Amino acid sequence: MTSRREAILRASATAIAERGVRGLRVSDIAEVAGVSPGLLYYHFKDRDGLLAAALTYINDQALTYRQAASGSGSSREQLVDYLLAEIQDLPEVVENSLAWNELRACAVYETPLREPLAQASRQWTTETAEAIRLTRALGEISDRTDPEHAAVTITALTEGLSSRWLSGELTTDAARTHLRIALDILIPPKGHNRPR
Amino acid sequence: MTSRREAILRASATAIAERGVRGLRVSDIAEVAGVSPGLLYYHFKDRDGLLAAALTYINDQALTYRQAASGSGSSREQLVDYLLAEIQDLPEVVENSLAWNELRACAVYETPLREPLAQASRQWTTETAEAIRLTRALGEISDRTDPEHAAVTITALTEGLSSRWLSGELTTDAARTHLRIALDILIPPKGHNRPR
Numbered sequence: 001m002t003s004r005r006e007a008i009l010r011a012s013a014t015a016i017a018e019r020g021v022r023g024l025r026v027s028d029i030a031e032v033a034g035v036s037p038g039l040l041y042y043h044f045k046d047r048d049g050l051l052a053a054a055l056t057y058i059n060d061q062a063l064t065y066r067q068a069a070s071g072s073g074s075s076r077e078q079l080v081d082y083l084l085a086e087i088q089d090l091p092e093v094v095e096n097s098l099a100w101n102e103l104r105a106c107a108v109y110e111t112p113l114r115e116p117l118a119q120a121s122r123q124w125t126t127e128t129a130e131a132i133r134l135t136r137a138l139g140e141i142s143d144r145t146d147p148e149h150a151a152v153t154i155t156a157l158t159e160g161l162s163s164r165w166l167s168g169e170l171t172t173d174a175a176r177t178h179l180r181i182a183l184d185i186l187i188p189p190k191g192h193n194r195p196r
Numbered sequence: 197m198t199s200r201r202e203a204i205l206r207a208s209a210t211a212i213a214e215r216g217v218r219g220l221r222v223s224d225i226a227e228v229a230g231v232s233p234g235l236l237y238y239h240f241k242d243r244d245g246l247l248a249a250a251l252t253y254i255n256d257q258a259l260t261y262r263q264a265a266s267g268s269g270s271s272r273e274q275l276v277d278y279l280l281a282e283i284q285d286l287p288e289v290v291e292n293s294l295a296w297n298e299l300r301a302c303a304v305y306e307t308p309l310r311e312p313l314a315q316a317s318r319q320w321t322t323e324t325a326e327a328i329r330l331t332r333a334l335g336e337i338s339d340r341t342d343p344e345h346a347a348v349t350i351t352a353l354t355e356g357l358s359s360r361w362l363s364g365e366l367t368t369d370a371a372r373t374h375l376r377i378a379l380d381i382l383i384p385p386k387g388h389n390r391p392r
Contacts, residue, residue, distance in 0.1 A: 020305050022218040098304060105301030107363040108294060109216050118365040146377075153378045156356030157349060164352060167303040169314040181342075182349045185381060 005043060008033045012054035013061070017098035021106040021113075026050060052116040055103055059120040061096050062086065063127070076140040079131050080183055086158050087165055087175045097162050104159065125151045132187055142188045150186050157182060201239060204229045208250035209257070213294035217302040217309075222246060248312040251299055255316040257292050258282065259323070272336040275327050276379055282354050283361055283371045293358050300355065321347045328383055338384045346382050353378060 011033030015024060026047050030037040044050040069085030070078040086097065107113045129151035135141050158179065165175040207229030211220060222243050226233040240246035265281030266274040282293065303309045325347035331337050354375065361371040 020218055020302070022216055101301060101304065104359055104363070105297060106216070108297065114363050114365070117363065121360065121365055149374065149377050152374050153353060156360060156374070157353040158356070159359065160352030160354070160356035163300055163355065164317070167300070167310050167313065169310070169317060178345065178348050178352070181345050182382075186378075 004035075006057075008035065008040060008043065009054055009057035012050060013058050013099045014095060016051075016054060016058075016102055017095045020102050021051065021110065048112040051103070051110075051113055054099070055113070055116050055120055058096055058099050058103070059123060061092070062100065062124070065090070065093055065096075074140055075135045075138045076187070076189060079135050079187070080180065082131065083128070083154060083158065083183060084176055084179060087162055087172060087179065089172050094166075098166055101159070101163055101166055121155070125155050128155055135187075139190055142190050145187055153186055154183070200231075202253075204231065204236060204239065205250055205253035208246060209254050209295045210291060212247075212250060212298055213291045216298050217247065217306065244306075244308040247299070247306075247309055250295070251309070251312050251316055254292055254295050254299070255319060257288070258296065258320070261286070261289055261292075270336055271331045271334050272383070272385060275331050275383070276376065278327065279324070279350060279354065279379060280372055280375060283358055283368060283375065285368050290362075294362055297355070297359055297362055317351070321351050324351055331383075335386055338386050341383055349382055350379070
């Protein structure tokens, strides 16, 4: 990615996180990026093209910090760290999560955003399912876990908890603790039997 | 509730579902309700007061259709029906869910909405935890289930799946099936042991 293109996409993410998508104009993003609106039209054709590119950028950023959060524990511990990375107090994670949360909600009203959003969402779910499948194959997650179902459930739950976290209904700690406990149930360590 | 007040709140829910909250003016809602803006200011003081009252109304409507969906099966089956009621093709459920989804997302930007939203959300979570606790006490849900944690997880997951459903990423059937499978894991029937 050229650095100018990246600067524009980063500015788009910031503008979306701060101002929301509704009513956001190409000229607002140009202002945040410190470039001319003409340059944005040149690179991204129109507002929908810019928002779709911003969505992909935001999704890629999330992948980067998910991977960075994976520690050096067992494969399952790394997976849990990777999943918990969505809810962290780091400014870049908060900004990225705000932008994703806003794009998710406004896709209901801005139909051109639906397909790029669904694609980014599928990518996240597929990546999560693959990580669950690998960890299960290593014998660290119960064989009864269905990776595809677990991935949809975990990513949707993460979005639900994230939304409550971003509006201050849940603290960072509370949101992470709920997610961690849910992961013990949704992707349980193999042989981890709890009393029924 | 007087019928005029109810008509205004119903119109508010419709306006929020159709147009979103951002940029929504009291005069837009007055137009949908077929009353004068002055009457809305008289009843609800200002835009924030109207949105907070609409939020409570939307939460109450959801309670009504959750209760209506509970069939005549076992206590756990009734609980599952009640939880699945959030995702249905009925026009009133779609409209109500759109409005809730929008209020949830915009509380990030409209801070006066945060407290009424958190309160409505707590009410839903508490009601769900209470239903889980009762069903567990009847011996129909595993004793290992923590009602409070399960209620936060299930309501947040429902919001996450609902958001994907409302933007067309998941069909009604797919969203309901994911929720149903997740409920088998999060609030498992007592003694229901699956191979590990």
